[in-house]
Amino acid sequence: MGAVVAKDKKDDDNFFKLPQDIENLDEANEAVERATKDLQTRIELTLSCQHLPKLDFLSQTDAKIVCYLEDGGNFMRHDSTEVIPDCSNPAFDKKFLIPYNFEKPQTLKFEIYDVDEFKDQDLLDKQELIGHCFTTLHQIVCSEKQTVILDIIPNKTRNNRSRNSGTLKLTGREIDESINKVSFNVIFNPYNRHSKNDFKLELAAVDDPEVSILKMPDLKPLEKNEYILTLIPSDRFTMDNSRIKFRASEVIKGRKVTLGEAEVYLYQVVSRSSGVKAKVKLDGYDYGEIRVKEQKEAPRFTFLNYVDAGAEISLIIAMDFTKSNREPTDPMSLHYCMNDQDNEYLKALKGIGNILQHYDSDNRIPLYGFGAKMPPYYNVVSNCFSLNGNYFDPEVVGLEEVIKVYKEALTKYKFHGPTIFSELLKMATDYIISEQEEDSDANKYFILLIMTDGDINDFEKTRDQIIFASKLPVSIIIIGIGNEKFTQMQM
Secondary structure: OOOOOOOOOOOOEEEOOOOOHHHHHHHHHHHHHHHHHHHHHEEEEEEEEOOOOOOOOOOOOEEEEEEEEEOOEEEEEEEEOOOOOOOOOEOOOEEEEEEEOOOOOOEEEEEEEOOOOHOOOOOOOHHHOOOOEEEHHHHHHHHHHOOOOEOOOEOOOOOOOOOOOEEEEEEEEEEOOOOOOEEEEEEEEEOHHHOEEEEEEEEEEOOOOOEEEEEOEEEEEEOOEEEEEEEEEOOOOOOOOOOEEEEEEEEEEOOEEEEEEEEHHHHHHHHOOEEEEEEEEEEEEEEEEEEEEEEEEEEEEOOOHHHHHEEEEEEEEEEEEEEEHHOOOOOOOOOOOHOOOOHHHHHHHHHHHHOOOEEOOEEEEEHHHHHHHOOOOOOEEEOOOOOOOOOOOOOOHHHHHHHHHHHOOOOOOOOEOOHHHHHHHHHHHHHHHHHHHHHHOEEEEEEEEEEEEEOOOOHHHHHHHHHHHHHOOEEEEEEEEOOOOOOHHHH
C-alpha cells in the first residue's frame, strides 16, 4: 500500500511546488508511507556451520555458502560467502542482506560447498556440493533470538548413499534505515511588529523527495508565529544539499497577502546550535526573517521492533461483500467457489493468510465482512459485520476455520455496496484501543488485512481513519482482488 502526492515542477528542476492545501493529505501520506516502510525492511543474516564432513583426504572442508531467493517458483542466486579453508565448523564474516516483506512468502535456499578450485571459486560446477537446506525469512524472524539451526540435506555420494552433512545456523537482524523523525523549530519574525493582523508561514518548496527525503515535510503551528517542521529521512537522505523554502504571508481582512520567501539549507541548521536565520524577501525588499533551530529526533518503531520485543501479534481479516464482486452463484463472480475450486478471494486468503497466521500469537482471528445486506430481512446494509454472525465475539480459530466461516457466510448475506472502508477502519482501531485498555501491560501489535475488488467510495473518511490508525501499533494491508485499477488507493 502506498501513497503519492501530485507534483507540479517549477522551472528549477531541483524543487517541486507544494499544493496550497495539503496538510491532511500529507498526514495520510505519512501514515501510509510509514506503514509501507514498516513492512519493507532488510534482514542481515549471519551464517555458521557445525560438523561439516571431511571430503578431502589431507584437510578439513574449505567451506563456502551460496544463497538463493525464490522468485516465481525458481531460485535465483542472491549472494555467497567467502571461503573458510580447512575448517569443519566455519563462522563466516560475510553477511547476507535480504529485503523482507512480512506479508509475502520468502523461501531461501542455501548450498554448502567444499571448494576445490580456489581460483575459480564462483564456478560452482568445479566445487564439491556438500548439501543444501531451505527455510523462510518469517521462520527466522519469528524464532527465538531470530536464530534457526537447519540440518544440511546431504548431496548423494557417488555410490548413491547419503551421509551426515552437519548443520547450518542462521541468525537474523533487522537493519534500521532512517526510521527516526527529524524535527526543527521554525520561528517567523515579521518586521511589521505593530500590525494587528495574523501572519502565516507555509512551505513553498523542498528538494525533490524522490532523491532526498521519504515524504514531503510537515509544517505545523506550535504557537503564534512558531512552527514545528518534521522530516522522515530516507536511506538516501543527506543534509549536505537539502534545502527548504518557506513562504510568509499576512492575513488582511481574511485574505492572505504574500510577504516573501526565505530559503535555508539543512546542513547549516544541524551544524549551528543556535540555528540559522534567513531573510523573507519579495522584489528585493525584506519583510521579516525566519529562524530554524533545535534539531530533535523522535524514534519510530517498525513491525520487527515489536516482534523483537516479544509482542503478541494479532491478525484481523476483512472481506468485500459488495455487489461488484457478482453473486457467489455466478461462475464469473470473484466469490464463486463451486466444485471445490478456490475462488480469487480464497487464493489470496490462503496465499497471504498462510504467511500472516505464523505471526499470530493465539491463532484467534477476528473475521469481518463489509458491503452486504443483513439477514433476516435484508433491508439494512452493513459496512462492517462479523462473518460468524456474533458481533460481540467475531473471532475464529485458525485459517481453516476462517475459510469455513467465509464459505458459510456467502449463503447468509446479500451482496450490495458501496465499498466503504472508514467504518471498518474505525471498528479495527476501536478494537485495538479496547484491547490496550483491557490489558495496559500487554505488548500487542495488530495486522489488519482487507481484501476488496474495487476502489473506495469514502476517500475523505478513510484518509482520516488512516491518519488516526498511524498512531496505533497496527499495520494495514489492502489486497486488491480482480482486475480493477484501484486508482483511489493511491492517495
